[in-house]
Amino acid sequence: MLCLVVAVSDGDTLTARCNQRGAYAQPVKVRIAAIDAPESRQAFGSRARLNLLKLCAGRTATIQPHETDRYGRTVASVRCGNTDVATxxxxxxxxxxxxxxxxxxxxxxxxxxxxxxxxxxxxSQARPLAPWDYRRRYQRR
Structure with a gap:
């Protein structure tokens, strides 16, 4: 699916408008498959988002959907230009x-x-904290 990246939420999530019958459809929230980037308040969270912005913002992306996650996002392999984003x-x-x-x-x-x-x-951190552990530790209840 050919899409235009219109926003980047964090280091592993973006919003795109995908081409359907010659026109771009409603925005679709896409979670990049197979990776988990640091949360925005976590060390390197801002840098992960900025790198994804640099790779994809305003660019054409090829999105291969795999599934829909529990939050309604499309989990997909994403290429912006010739770059595999997860890689x-x-x-x-x-x-x-x-x-x-x-x-x-x-x-x-x-x-x-x-x-x-x-x-x-x-x-580069002495003890990097995985995002899933960070969410478990700091998730608001």
Missing amino acids: AQVRAGLAWVYTPYAKQHPQLVPLQREARASKVGLW
């Missing part, structure tokens, strides 16, 4: 590989190992 975020040390959903993206695990060994991005 770019992991390589830059700005997202974790979300292993339960990474089967369709086997290249991500070795890229995360390389980023971690090179202490790139969030891996």
Whole structure:
């Protein structure tokens, strides 16, 4: 599906208008498959969002939907131009590989190992906190 990226919420979520019958339809919220970026208030959260903005904002994206998550977002593989967004975020040390959903993206695990060994991005921290642990710890009840 060919889409125009109109907004970036955080390091792993964007909003796009996808081409249907020659016109762009209503905006669709897209969660990038197989990664989990730091939350906005978490260390490297702003940098992850800025990197995704640089990669995709205002650009044409190819979106391959996989499923709809419990929040109604389309979970999809996303390419902005010639760049696979999940690969770019992991390589830059700005997202974790979300292993339960990474089967369709086997290249991500070795890229995360390389980023971690090179202490790139969030891996420069002594003890980086995974976003799922951050949400569990700081989620408002």
